[in-house]
Amino acid sequence: MDQDHSKARAEESAAMERVLTATQRVQSAFASLQSQFPPAGSGKPSQFALQTFDAALQELEDAQAAFDEMLGDLLDGNR
Numbered sequence: 852m853d854q855d856h857s858k859a860r861a862e863e864s865a866a867m868e869r870v871l872t873a874t875q876r877v878q879s880a881f882a883s884l885q886s887q888f889p890p891a892g893s894g895k896p897s898q899f900a901l902q903t904f905d906a907a908l909q910e911l912e913d914a915q916a917a918f919d920e921m922l923g924d925l926l927d928g929n930r
Contacts, residue, residue, distance in 0.1 A: 859925075859930045862921065863921055863922075863925065863930075866914070866917055866918040866921050867918060869914040869917070869918070870911070870914045870915055870918050872914075873907065873910045873911040873913075873914040873915075874911060876907040876910065876911070877904070877907040877908055877911050879907075880900070880903045880904040880906075880907040880908075881904060881907075883900050883903065883904075884896050884900045884901065884903075884904045887900055
C-alpha cells in the first residue's frame with residue numbers, strides 16, 4: 852500500500868510540475884509575441900510566434916485539466 856501511495860504522490864508532483872512548466876512556456880511565448888508589437892515591433896506578429904503561443908496555451912489547459920482531475924480524485928479519497 853505504501854508503494855501505491857508513493858506512486859500516487861509522484862504522479863501528483865509530476866502533474867504539478869507539468870502545470871508549472873506549461874505556465875513558464877506561456878510566459879515565454881507571450882513575451883516573444885509581445886515583443887513583436889510597438890514599441891519594439893511592427894505590430895504584425897509572425898505566424899510562428901502566434902502558433903507557439905497558441906500551443907503553449909493549449910498545453911497549459913491540458914496540464915491544468917489533468918491536474919484538476921487528479922486533485923479531484925485525491926480530495927474525493929480516490930487516490
